[in-house]
Amino acid sequence: MASEDTIPVLKVLIIGPSGAGKSALLLRYCDDQFDPESSTATIGIDFKSKHLAVHGKAYRLNVFDTAGQERFRTLSTSYYRGAHGVILVYDISSRASFVGMEKWIDEAKQNAAPNAVLYLVGSKLDKVAGGGRAVTYEEGQAFAEANGALFCEVSAKTKENIKRPFVEVVDQIVQTPDLLVSPRSNNTALNIGTLGSDYSSACPC
């Protein structure tokens, strides 16, 4: 078993409009929690971490939440730094949230590394049963294809497909060797948290 220090860390962002179900997707996948009442903006979650193994190799996946900064579109350029993948979430029961994807995908392409993996997720698949679908599967898929993104529809409520976006993003990332040669590995970045003698005993992450 590789030690914690040597496991490659993958950074994946979740972006998209408020209320699209970004945090629900994150919490269901990472903690297997779902709160049907929760519709308020997410507070206190920076990112969630999960270990996973793909093709027999261990990775640590850090999934970052927008921390409400999507509400007025104020995600900072620093949020996108070093991201290996970006998951873009819209709500299949909201036409507006799908229409807004154009801008989000532009923002992701502008700010993330050129070869970062893009993944489009249509959320709230459970609403189809009640006739709530406002965006067809084909539309979602066509938009994703046109933008070089992978695609699937999920439900955090029923757990349908909930792991798929994460697994496929990671799978795609590890098949893009350029992405894993992170800027950090050129040995210029310092870890001030561990080098400072009297600073802290924090683990290097």
Place this chain on the structure above:
Amino acid sequence: MESLGEKPWDVVICGTGLQQSLLALALSRSKKRVLHTDPNDYYGQHEAALTLQDAESFAAKYAASTSTSSSEGGEGEEKKQSVLRNATVWKPDDAEAQGLKFPRAYSLALAPQIIHTKSKLLSSLVSSRAYRQVEFLAVGSFFVYEPAKDGSVPKLSRIPSSREDVFSSQSIPARSKRSLMKFLKFVLDFESDDQKPLWEGQADAPLADFLTAQFKLDDDLKRYVVALTLALDGKVSVASGLAAINRHLTSIGMFGPGFCAVYPKWGGLSEIAQVACRAGAVGGGIYMLDTTATMKPSVDNEKVSLQLSNDDTVEANSLITGQETTVATKVISRLVAVVKSPLKPLFQVLVEGSPPPAVAVVAVSSAPSPIYALIHSSDTGECTVGQCVIYLTTLSTVNSKHELEQALSMLVNAVEGDESASPCLYQLYYEKAFGDKASTTENLGATPNLSFPPLSATLAFEDSDLEAVKAAWGLVLGDEADEETYLVFEDREGADAEDEVYE
């Protein structure tokens, strides 16, 4: 969704400059409701990092010259001036053909300050756990420009800046080495009771004179030592000069061998401001960029209302702003240049085990008005590979722009031998005014308003700029302020979920 105007905000912070952003970070674990706005559509304000497109709007916004013309302003009233002025951008007509890339490939730092490893800013970022999102790079060698003399070509001489460095230096005669070693030993504990009597009497005298009188340093060594103070004032005093050199020496080796300071990748203090704002957002703060907040006339004993440019009106229990105008006591001129050359000789690793430096410092000219250049390699992410970004700074005079342009070509010539091989692809010039360093607090109706002054006009980050942040934190929290918890936080991320295996 909850409307912005329903309840009064515990604090409205206007501007995402470094100090405002650190305040947001400091409040991120409190229960306070924070609304944080910025008039620009990017983070960082006076400490922002600009794409070339941003640089153009910046130049347009601050193009005005506000040099004091006496007649305006009432009698006895101090004349306030815009903090930023005389901004222009320039590029050669064929810049793109010569190698200038797309606008977003650049990130020109409005605050390219180096941060000494001993700085409280770094220890606060560590204790608040915000440092994990920032990549720090090493600041490498310090140089002085040597003009051509006796038929030699101009060159840059590296300043030996540690005792080991002085020992191994080949360029210093043995006798001078002894005097320099004596001085370095002295400055390491210049504040001790043993050493104080040596300089206290002349604390305000020029450092250069003191170095001659007390340590018999020759002119070359004096230039080296004075250059290390990074003082823009050609007559740096004994007290502040010794403190600066002490900080330099005692910072070396703290994070690893061979360097005394660090620099945040992707645009300096801008990056720290952004990371601090994100921490504010994770803590529940609401962020609005591209939004101006205009104060409605304040009424006695009522909370101040702010009209936001999106038409919302919000009430604030406390208001934190940044000073946009100041009664200038000092003005600096800065030229930011993208140069088509990596200027590799400036970024050599000279001490075994030290990280490759991404920043070099050059004292291009000394007294009467020093010009310093901070040179950033493409490792900073501020330009593309094969180029570098040079930040030249001097105290402002009528000729500053011209002098900085001259200094730029002197510098490039000294490194490359021939300037024409490494042309300048882009320039941003501006002036920045500094006034009284203190933050100001006044009451607007029943709402206290604290306004941050601009950061110090220095090339290295000054810890004293953090004092106003703590004052603002105390003002917002009132009785709840517990010094022990100021910027001391646990990591946010929860325990890892169980492992999963996919084949």
